[in-house]
Every structure is written in C-alpha cells, then in structure tokens.
Amino acid sequence: MSHTKLYTAIYVVLFAFATLQAVVEYAGFLEQSYWLAFWAIIVLSLIKAVIVAAYYQHLRWEPRAVSYLVVGGVVAAVALTAAASFSIT
C-alpha cells in the first residue's frame, strides 16, 4: 500500500530533524546565543513530535476530537510548567 512509502518518507524527515538538532548544538549556537538556540531546539522537537503524532499515530485521519483530547493533556502540562516557573521569577 502507499502508506509504506509515506511512513518511510516520514522516517527520513524525522531522522533529518534529529540530526539538525544535534548540529545546532555541535555548531556552537548554544554558546553564541543560548536562548535563541534553546527555542530553536525546542521548536524542532515540537515539529518532530507533531509529525510522529499526525502520521505514525494517525491523528491526521482520526476525528478531531482525539486530537483535542491529546492537546488538552499537553496544554495542561505546559500551563502548569509555565505558570509554576513564572511564579518564582
């Protein structure tokens, strides 16, 4: 089925992004401008995560209610982390 090709393509993309993250570190961006590199790396992780969720976990083809369920959990965790961290600044 055509899905095998799609899954393989996704795998290659993920592999590339993971390598990109390591490159960001090895190229020394962290020393130059820590916080910019920080957010770049986090965003890369986020992109990878969304790709795995959308394609490998099929969320692209499931009803949106499932994605909302997952997003709900993510939002709860992020809100807790962000609010707690902000509360001690």
Next chain:
Amino acid sequence: MSATYVTSMLVMAALAVLVLVALVRSRRWYHYAPAPDEHDQLPALAGERRPPLLERPTTWIVGFVALMLGAVGGVFAFVTNPNAPGELFSLPVLAVGGLMLGGYLLYGTYSAAKGRGHPSSIAAAETATLAGALFLVAVSSQLIG
C-alpha cells in the same frame, strides 16, 4: 459556669428523649407477635438429630463464659502478682490470645449470621465488618496515649 453545664445537660437530655421517643414510636412494636424461630430452638427438643458442635448455641455460650473467666482470671493474676508480669504479657501469649479472641469473634459472627438465615456472601460481609471494627480498635490503641 455550672449553670451553663446544667443548661446544656438539660438540652442534651431533652434532645435524647426526643430521639428516643421518636424511635420507640416509629415501629409498631406493640403489634409485633414473635413467631417461633426454628433455628434457636434446641434441635433435640424439636426431634431432630443433634447438630454439629459448632452449630449449637450451647457451645458458643460455654465458650464465651470460659473466655470471660480466662480474661478475668488473667487480669486478677496480673494485678495480684506484680513481681512477674513479664511472662503473662509476653508477646507470644498476647499474640496467640489475640488471635484466638479474634478468630472466635470472626467465626462466631459468620456462623451466627448463617444461622439466622443470611446467605454466605452477606454473612461474610458481616464478618468483614467485624474484622474492620477490630482493626479500628487496634489503630486506636496504637494512637492513644
């Protein structure tokens, strides 16, 4: 101060009386005519075979009396012999005694419930309730004093 105590005592008493009266008057007990209960009668009188030892009320009554005598005797012995309390209250004695008492209570509850016609699941639940009560006694003694 004492006026307050007396007043509160009277209020409490009035409340208790109210509750008691309400409870007494709620059931039509004066119309109640007890029906003969086959389980309580001595089966020998009813002409049946003698039931197993554990199912006879006599066994349990005698056992209970013996236990009480033992307990009272033990306390008496302890109180009158201050020089050697150790052996009497050593851990093995207490543990075994406790287990026997507990076992007596639990099994007694179960067979009493069965004897009253309760199905075994409900009898087991009643026994479990008693076990829970014993547990609560143990916890309380752990926490107090």
Next chain:
Amino acid sequence: MSELPPKSSIKRWFLTTNHKDIGVLYLLTALFFLVFGGLLALLFRVELLSPAADFLGEGGYNQAVSAHGLLMVFWFISPFAFGFANYVVPLQIGADDLAFPRLNALSYWFYLFSGLLFGVSFFQGQTFSGGWTMYAPLNTPTYLPGEALGATTVVLALIMFVTAVTLGSVNFLTTMYRMRAEGLRMRDLPLFSISINLTVWMMLFAFAALLAALMILTSDHILGTHYFAYEIGGEGITQGANNPGASLLWAHLFWFFGHPEVYIVFFPALGIMAECFQTFTGRRLVGRKWFIIAMVLVALQSFIVWMHHMFLTGINLQIKTVFMATTIGISLPFDLMVFSLIYTMIKGRIRFTTPFLFSLGALIVFILGGITGVFLGAVVLDYQFRGTYWVVAHFHYVMVGGATALFGGLYYWYPKITGKMYDEFLGKIHFGVYMIGFNLLYFPMFLAWETPRRVFDYGDFATTIALGELGTYVIPYEVWHNASTLGAAILGASFLIMFYNLFVSYWRGEDVGDNPWAYATSAEWAVSSPPPLENFHGTPSYASGKLEFLDDEEVARRSSGSSGGGHAGHGAAATDGGTSTDGGAIAQAGPEAALATGTDTAGEHGHDGHPDHASLWPFIISVAGFVLFLGLSGIRTGGTFYTSLTLVGAVGVFGSFVGMAREPFHSPEPLLAERWPYGSVEKMKLGMWTFLASDIVLFGAFIGSYVFVRVAYGWEEWHHLIPEAHVTMPGLINTYLLLTSSFAVVLAMVAAEKQSRKGVLLSLGATFALGVGFLINKAMEWDHLFNLHGSEAFPHGWDLTTNLASSTFYLTTGLHGAHVAIGLIMVAYMFTRAWNGAYMGDEKPIEYFGLYWHLVDIVWLFLFPLFYIL
C-alpha cells in the same frame, strides 16, 4: 469462568465484573473508610477538648489528623460517589455494562488493597504524619519520625489508588462516548451522568499530576533522590539551601491536582442533588442547559485556580493577583447552579422525602461553605485566614456538604439497588440528628477561627464580645472546641441510625417495583429493582423522543443502515470498529486486556455473543500488587523480608497481567449507539488514547518538575551540577534508535494488514532489538556516569543521590526507560503470538501498541534536548 455464581455465594463477589456488583462493593467499602476516618476525627476531637497533650500519644495527633484527611478525601468520598456512578451510569445511558468490565473490577480491587496498605502503615512504626497535603520537605524521610516506613507505605498506597482512578476514568470516558443509547446525545444525558462525565474528565488530567508528585516522592523515599529536600548533603533547611525550589515544587504539583480534586469530590454530589431536586419537585431543572454549561465551565476553570492554595508561599504578586481573579471567576458558575436549584424548588411541588431533605440540606450547607470560600479567595483576607480553622470550617462545610448529598443519593437509590424500601421515618430522624451534629461540629470552627490548623495546643485564644453597657464577655476557645467535639459525637451517632435503618430494611423493608419515586424519569427507573444482570430487556433507544426497548431485529435493521451512529472521519488507515458493519450478528469482541494486545474474537471461544461477567484476575493482580508495594515500602531499610516481598510481588504482578491478557473475555460493544464525537474510534483505540492523554500529563509533570527546579536553581548555573562526562552522543544514538523502532512498529502494522507473517515477525523483532539497544546504551551510559573516577567535581561518581541535576536526570529518563521496558515486554508478548499466527489481517492490536510506543518516542524527543543539549 464466565458464568457468575449467584449473589448469595462468596465466590461471586471475587469474580464479578458486573458494574452493579462493583458499585455495591465500592459503596460498602467506602462506608467502612467513612467510619475509619470518622473514628480518627473523634480521637483528635477528644484531644482537642483541652489545649494540652493529654490523650493521643507521641505523634498520635499528627497521625490522626493526617490519616483522617487522606482517608476521607481519597478513600471515602470519591469512591462512595463512584459506587453510585458504577451502579447508575450504565443504566442511565442505556448500556449493559462499562466498556472494560475487568478493568472496572481491577479498579475496585486496587482501591480496596490500597486502603489495606494504608491500614498496614499504622503498624509500621508510624503512619504518615505530615498533614494530608503532604507538604515538602516534611514529607521526606529526613523529617518523618523513625525510619518513615509507614509514611512510604502511605505514599505507595496513594499510587495504587491513583492507578485505580486512572483506569476508572479511562473506563468511564470510553463507556460514555461509545455506549450511549440511540438518540441520547451528550446534552440529553441525565444530570448525574453528566456530572460523572465531567468528574472523570477532571480526574483523567488532575490525577496524573498527583501521580507524578507521588512517584517523585516515592523516589525520594526509596531511591534517595533529592527533589523535595532543601539541603542536599547537609542537614535541615539552611539559608544557603541548594534546592530552593523544593517545597514550591510539591506545592505546585499537589495543588494543580488538589484544586480539581475538590470539584472531583463535589460534582457527583451536585449531580445527585440535581436528580433529587428534579424527582422530588416533579419538574425538570430550571435552566437545565445553563446548569450543564456552568458545570462544564467549572470543570475547565478548576485547572486555573490552584495557586489560591499558595497565597502565603514565595510566589510573586502578579501571579497571586491573576489567581485571585480566576478564583472569583470560578464562584460565578456555582452561583448559577445554586440559583437554578432554588428556582426549581420554587417552581415545583416539593415532596419532603429523605433524599430530598439531604439534598436540600446539602445545598444550604454548601452555600455557607462556598461563601466563606470566596473570602479565602481574596489574597489579603487569606493572609489572615490561611492555616486557621476558618479554612477547616470552610472546606468541611463544602466537602461534607457534598457528602450530605451523597447520603441523600444512598437513600434515593437504595430501593433500586436492594429492591426494598428503607424506613422513611428513621431516614428523617437521621437527617435531623445529622444536621444538628453537622452544624454543632463545624459552625463553632468559624467562631474559633484563629486556632491554627494541625495544632492541639490552642492556648489562650478567646472570643471577646463587647456589648457596651451590657458588659464584655470573653469566651475561651475551649468552649467552641468542646461544642465541636460534642457535635462530632452527635454526627457520628447519626450514622448509627442510618446503618441500622438500611441494614434492617434489607431484610424487612417493603418490596418496591421499578419506580418508587414518582416523577423520576431517568432510565434506571424503567427497569426492575434490582435490575437484571444485563440491565435491559431489549436495546434501549431514545430515537423516537422517549425511551423504548428494541428487539434484535429492529436493532439489526437500524444499525446496518448507518455506520454505528458515528460521524465522519474514516481515514485511510483507520479501520472502523467493526461494530455495526458486522451486519448485526455478533458484535466485534472488544479485547479489553490491560495490555494493548488482542485475545480471541467472539467466534474463537464460542461464547455465541454472550458477554462474560466473571474473572478472577483483577483480584489476583491486586493481591500481587499489595505484596509488591508492601515490599517496596521497606526495601530501603527493611532487610530480606521486604526485599523478598518485593520480588514475590513483582513476579505475581507480571504473571497475573499475562494471565489476564491471555484470558478470553468477551465484552461486546452495542450495535446501535450514539458515539459523538468519537464515532469512528473503536473502543480499544479510544481507551488507549484516553490513557495516553493521562500519560502525557504524567510525563509533562515530570518534565515540568525538572524545568521548575532548574529555574529555581538558576537555569544556566545548573551546568555546574553536571559532569563533563555527560555528553550528547549517547542521547543522540538513543534518539535514532527510538525513531527507527517507531518506524519498525508502523511497518509491523502494515505487514499485519497485508497478512505477511514474516513481515510482522521481522518488524516486531526489529522493534524489540532496537528497544533493547536503547536500554543497553542507556545502561552503559549510566554505568559510566555512576563510576566517574578521577573527577574532581564528582569524586564519588554522578548517581541518583549526588545532586539535584542527577536526581532529575536519572528519575525522568529512568521513568521513560521504564516505559520502554514495559513496551518491550508487550512487544515480546506480541512477537510470541505472531509466531503462533496471530494478527494476520487484524493489525489493530499492533496499532494500539504503536500508539503507546510512538508516545514513548515523542517523550524522548523532548527529553533528549532538555537533558542532553540544553
């Protein structure tokens, strides 16, 4: 093992997976914990008769207070509500049982055994004595008396309890979104079911945060990590504390859970109040639509108010202001609900039956408690009230107010459950004595509000009443506390009336028919009392606008016309649940094993479509879990006894999970059902996704904890805590390994679809090998770090107990590694089954496992940069 023995046999109650039986078990067990918690309260109320240490022994007071709180909040009130939920919700939605009956039984037995674990803790030295909120660092072994053995047991008992709750929320959510009767939209559900639905949504997300906190605390107790200790390597709290985030970390995690928890406790009571108000005023709730909207709003808002429990900690003023605003905000929907209930009374014709009296009493008492809570939401007022009896009085008015409604529910549904009517007069007496006791107990606490919490020496506080010319009256707090103790005794005694009434009525009460309550309209009143095993004769349907029961032919006709009542969303790869598309003959067997692997379909074990109702595995798993956790409690300090318990328990748990997975158990989904919005997501998949949502919050809280302590410590100074030897490469390799193994699982799924046994075996084998590679790589890395020699900064190596960075690194990545290991066990199981020919044409079990495995991969995608790069 699928035929249930009769209710009179003891065996049945250990085997049953039927929701009604489990509901009864929950109700009875919860009532025991009510008595247990109540007894503890009576003990410390006796202590409080005078402000001196004169009754409970050393540490006895602290233990009694802490245990009272924990037992009442966790082991009494929610399980009591869920006893009703278990019994009533499937009936109200028109289902035959819950979606995963064995998991339901497992939830109950985990609950019972977690309570037993708590009971054991009293005899392991001392039980937990740091308050029910378990604040850090008082919750760590350094500050707990003795070896903290009992305290560790309590934390483990809570973990077992949270497991039960999580399983329960997955179960209820899947049930309510997959098994509603035809025509019953979510908004049409009876109010009690809606309240339970919102409760389990809150539970799903909130308890995951608590689980994270408890796991971290357990790790501090057993593994020696330092998340909640102030001074690492020294003693006690010092100025130069090198873990400044310790106690605030616990506070955030706990209260993020803790605030939704109080609504989790209250919502079922609210649902019962709504039901009783409707039935006994003879009319539908006024503003029903808005009532539901208000409940939804509260459920959402409950997650954004938690810092109002932390106004007196070191959080900044801006965030305190924000949370004050959100707290005021959350009282608004409650106002709406209260007015709705009041208007329903005004516009209806009231019958003052016992359930109604309790519901009305609950409302009144809740209003008082709620208003005093709004005072607490104002920061400046909270500065005075925090940690005093004002708070204690407030939360008892609201929580025990909720419990009051639950007792009303007990009277309301007692006829349905037992088929007998309780004595109405005794019920009213109970209500009277209860309300007198309740108010005599809790109202004086407002008057004695300056008494500090958790302290029995309340010293010389007194209430001064200056009446000008009439004189000044000074009433020492002892008077109020004595009144409270008396009230406690009266409240406790009132329960004796209830127990007597309900017990005797079981034997001698009048028989009732289907509906002893006129004007009750939800579906549980349309069946006999008690209902038959499979609830309904025929299939309930509301399609015509009212309840009807369809026969099998009609069901087949209606279900083959639509696609299971669900909506669009048929993706290319997603397969339909095979429910209605089977043409109505036999519904697809739901392989509801705890693991995401399938067992037999209906045809294989020849049950002819009859659902199973019996399984011993939930009981066995719980016994093994009890042994395991008991062993874990003493594993740090207790020698061979505890270690051997741990080993036996671990083997037992593993073996019994395999046993449960192997057991053929048939729990079919209904052919005809409302399924919005999860129409095309079949039962197992929906269950897996809800579980994963909870797992996301769990990992999120772990990662959040790391972020928080690092922010508190100083984000960039943190690098000093990490040895040079901790390099990126092992993490990068692990990233590639996991990505590839995710890919392999996807290939396995495709191979199963194509019915290629070799393909399945190869890909599953690859998944396994790659996962093992991940773990070996990790083990090598850890071994290297544990044994750093010649490092000046870390002469003893860098292990779990070294410093804060090592604690967070090893625990977070370790939790992830444990998830990998569990996944590998599942892969091994699936490989064995595939070897024997399973999964050909049925790729769904592999798909479900894949969902889990991909989440594990996604988590690593965040762990890798956070712990290796940044």
